Every structure is written in C-alpha cells, then in structure tokens.
Amino acid sequence: xxxxxxxxxxxxxxxxxxxxxxxxxxxxxxxxxxxxxxxxxxxxxxxxxxxxxxxxxxxxxxxxxxxxxxxxxxxxxxxxxxxxxxxxxxxxxxxxxxxxxxxxxxxxxxxxxxxxxxxxxxxxxxxxxx
Numbered sequence: 001x002x003x004x005x006x007x008x009x010x011x012x013x014x015x016x017x018x019x020x021x022x023x024x025x026x027x028x029x030x031x032x033x034x035x036x037x038x039x040x041x042x043x044x045x046x047x048x049x050x051x052x053x054x055x056x057x058x059x060x061x062x063x064x065x066x067x068x069x070x071x072x073x074x075x076x077x078x079x080x081x082x083x084x085x086x087x088x089x090x091x092x093x094x095x096x097x098x099x100x101x102x103x104x105x106x107x108x109x110x111x112x113x114x115x116x117x118x119x120x121x122x123x124x125x126x127x128x129x130x
Contacts, residue, residue, distance in 0.1 A: 010049060011056030019046065020062050032084035032098045036073040040066070085115060089127050097123075 009015055023029060024039065033039075043066040050056050083103055089095040099115060 007049070008053060010046070011053045013057065013059050016050070016059035016062050020059070020065070024065070028086070028096075032086060032100075034085065035081065035083035035103055036069055037075055037103075038083070040070050040073050040075065043069070087120065087123075 010019070024043075043062070047058060047063070047066060050058055081103055082100060085099045085101060087097045087099075089097065101115060
C-alpha cells in the first residue's frame with residue numbers, strides 16, 4: 001500500500017519538478033553525467049508511469065526537456081562516447097563510486113572498457129561482508 005502511495009506521489013507536478021531539480025539537474029549529475037541515452041530512458045519510464053495515472057498531468061518543463069533530449073540523442077547501443085556511471089554503496093546514497101567509461105562493450109580489441117555486472121555483484125558482496 002505504501003509503495004502504491006509513493007508511486008502516486010511521483011505524478012504530482014511539484015514532485016516532477018523536484019525530480020528534475022534533484023536528479024537530472026543535480027550538481028553531481030551535471031558534473032558526472034550519465035549518457036544522454038540513459039537519461040532519455042529514465043525520463044521515458046517516468047513519463048509512462050505518470051501517463052498511466054489519469055489524474056495527473058505532465059510538467060511542461062520536464063516534457064520539453066525530454067522531447068528535446070530525445071530528438072538529439074543517438075539511442076543506438078553502439079554509441080561510442082564516454083559517460084559516467086555512479087554506483088551507491090549504501091541505502092542513504094552517501095557513499096558513491098563514480099566511473100568514467102566507454103559505452104561500447106567491445107572496443108580496441110578488448111572488453112575491458114565497461115563495468116561488468118559480475119563485478120558489481122562481487123563489490124556488493126564485499127561491502128556486505130567486510
């Protein structure tokens with residue numbers, strides 16, 4: 001029940017503005033920006049969630065930003081640019097690891113340019129069992 005109530009709060013126009021301010025335009029996000037493709041995917045899911053709740057309208061500024069970014073972003077998985085990936089090590093999200101890495105899984109004859117899921121699980125295990 002609590003999760004459903006929290007989900008419904010995400011549709012509130014004020015909360016949509018807060019999401020943009022505290023996630024998309026947060027100083028850490030700007031300094032260590034994930035790929036535009038990731039931001040577009042995040043916003044797409046958020047917009048779809050809000051649209052599924054008929055009693056809420058979408059925030060104009062958020063939609064403007066989403067449409068603009070979508071129109072200028074290469075959504076191909078083969079995008080070869082660099083981006084930042086941020087991983088949190090605690091529930092409060094105070095302890096973070098920020099990696100600057102390629103978006104391609106294989107490049108320059110190696111697969112070592114991208115974070116591997118198994119490595120994430122292994123690091124999580126070590127955090128849980130110091």
